[in-house]
Amino acid sequence: MTAHAYSPSLFTRTGAVSAVTLAAVGGSLLVPGATPEAHAASAYAAKALNVAASKKGAPYRYGAIGPSRFDCSGLVLYSYRKAGRSLPRTAQAQYNRTSHVPASGRRKGDLVFFHHGGQVYHVGIYAGGGKIWHSPKSGSVVKLSKIWSKGVRYGRVG
Incomplete structure (x- = not known):
């Protein structure tokens, strides 16, 4: 998965919470409107x-x-x-x-x-x-x- 890839099937297979967790662990953020400041310190x-x-x-x-x-x-x-x-x-x-x-x-x-x-x-x-x-x-x-x-x-x- 690339840093900005979005796959509807990913959300349906893993659920939205798991997808966001996967994105955060992978270093990207899939939350609409998020800014770099939203990344955890x-x-x-x-x-x-x-x-x-x-x-x-x-x-x-x-x-x-x-x-x-x-x-x-x-x-x-x-x-x-x-x-x-x-x-x-x-x-x-x-x-x-x-x-x-x-x-x-x-x-x-x-x-x-x-x-x-x-x-x-x-x-x-x-x-x-x-x-x-x-x-x-x-x-x-x-x-x-x-x-x-x-x-x-x-x-x-x-």
């Missing part, structure tokens, strides 16, 4: 996303890596560490360590890197729906925000 990416969300309202502090204060890359580092993955300290080094993915292939739990002039200046964790969990700046707190720039790149933690 890995268990550690989902856990890191949940950890970041649990820090909602924690104050920003430059250089902080938690557990009660964070800068942007500190929140990412802390969240992924709690999920069992290690990352470097800075946003640029985190970008260099991830597998880069196109926007069309982004998933919940992927990292969103904001860049200008070839340099990464901010990072957050993709929450789906065009939003990220991040610790934005001095005087602010960890929060869920819409991605505000087209100057972003996505990275997946391996």
Whole structure:
């Protein structure tokens, strides 16, 4: 079966639930209107996303890596560490360590890197729906925000 093949006989022989299960296991999705964001994040990416969300309202502090204060890359580092993955300290080094993915292939739990002039200046964790969990700046707190720039790149933690 190819990635986008649809066979009516497959649905009648195996039932719709089994066909969707087969598609998900095979790496394709047969749900009408589904987007790449609908693909499940890995268990550690989902856990890191949940950890970041649990820090909602924690104050920003430059250089902080938690557990009660964070800068942007500190929140990412802390969240992924709690999920069992290690990352470097800075946003640029985190970008260099991830597998880069196109926007069309982004998933919940992927990292969103904001860049200008070839340099990464901010990072957050993709929450789906065009939003990220991040610790934005001095005087602010960890929060869920819409991605505000087209100057972003996505990275997946391996």
